[in-house]
Amino acid sequence: MKKLILLCTTLFYLSSHAQNALNIPPSLTGGSFTLTLDEGTTQFYSGVTTNTMGANGSLLGPTLIMDKGSNVSITVDNQLADTTTIHWHGLHVSPENDGGPHTVILPNTTWYPSFTVLDKAGTYWYHPHLHMKTNLHVSKGIAGMILVRDTEEAGLNLPMTYGVDEFPLVLQTKGFDATGQIEVETNLDTSVMVNGTVDAYVDFPAQVVRLRVLNGSSQRVMEIGFSDNRNFSLIGTDGGLLAAPVTLNRYTIAPGQRADILLDLTSDLGNNIQLMSYGSEIPSGYYGAAQPGMGPGATSSLVNYTSNPLNGGDYQLLDITVVAQTGSPVTSIPSTLATFTPLTEGSEQATRSLTFTASGAMNNLNGPFLINGLSMDLNVINYTIPLDNIEIWSLTNQTPIAHPFHIHDVQFFILDIGGTPPPPELQGYNDVVLVPAGMTTVRFIAQFNDHENDTLPYMYHCHMLPHEDMGMMGQFIVTSNPANINENEVSEEFLVYPNPSNNGSFQINSAVLANGYSVYTSEGKLIKDVSFNDPTSSFELIIQNEGVYILEMRSIDSVLRKMIVVQF
């Protein structure tokens, strides 16, 4: 089976005639949304049934269209056989509504986040975020787009008819095993798909069309462009429209990033062009280049990396045929877009330095990777940020591979990359920045306003999902009482230490007397049920196998649950 897929991959380099109509996820609008997460099957390749996960279907999820300023309430019903979370990537929401790793949704339970949409018109997305299982749940298929509209955008003459002149494009690569199942722990992500469609074709009208592009891959950086090298206009990045369109013929898009693109097809009726990724142009040091590593570790390699034909290769994402115009087409590109004032250096109240290193050998390309020498610890608050602080974060990459760094809660402005101010296309709102290998430093500035919570943290992490799952993540609290925060302990009613545990042993200390406890696997299976003859506020728990578990603690008047992780 793997041979067959590799053969197909090779074949479509030679033929530009794609075979499957591009899937356009349905859109949902209004103020209340329901997402039902479930398992299902998908035929990526005809005759091959692949087990997948999706929201309101068996793969991916609907596009949620929200208006800035509106109040939104969402029902997330978890019908998976696994615990998960759903995170609204890029949206400026409170920690309780953010869907990070602490906000677990057990199987057969429902989560009801609600928030006011504070973000500018832009391209956001949602995906699971359970610690150590983000890659599994995203690779199996759960991800969807969020489009925010606002009045500023409505005043521009932009294509805004979803599925007609505005198209979501979720770019992903995945690996398949010999039986046609999605392989998660692999660098053999040889299958290219757009909106879950392998070898996709689409008809676009001969006018200005808008592409809402998301790189939803677990690891792969893409260098997008069109087969005839035509120019396109980048009008927006992660968190909003740029000040003016930027004319480009290539754009580097890393995992987690979005690009809002206008493509002028007004004089292309009948033409056939391909959206490509030019992997051959990606410099060494990026996942997707011929050489994923650079610098002191240039000789090291990633397992299976060189046997993946997409690495350093040019490959087709989408086969586009230009057809007749729609009624009232947009036929021109505005010369100016959004008005905003970027935060500038000098306005900051704090600067934080984050250094990325590889654990073990310096030339280790396979991870785990650390931030300031630390791996994700669910009990530790790495930073306490005073509400409203303006901060500069300085990210230095001492590993031989580039990492797309993402932070929750805020959109930031990039100050410099390797000491150089960002090019025009990176001067807007971003929530992911690719930090190149080779001791490069990237600095951004952001304001942490509107939301605070003394106990529930936000995350920052690498958006290469295996790196994130292996611990390249940290936590911060935004609060107006920074003095109250004990950075070494998330101040919940009970503490589990250490978490993750690397030997299966946990120490539990509780503010209330526990009568007993139960431990469930993340799939909801009971594996331990203990009652104490004498209620206690401190005990040890031992779990033999690696995994993600739910510890449920019972006291006289409460039941408290917490996710605990065994990672040998």
Ligand code: C2O
């Ligand atoms: Cu797109 Cu913390 O995630």
Ligand code: CU
């Ligand atoms: Cu996020």
Ligand code: CU
């Ligand atoms: Cu990384």
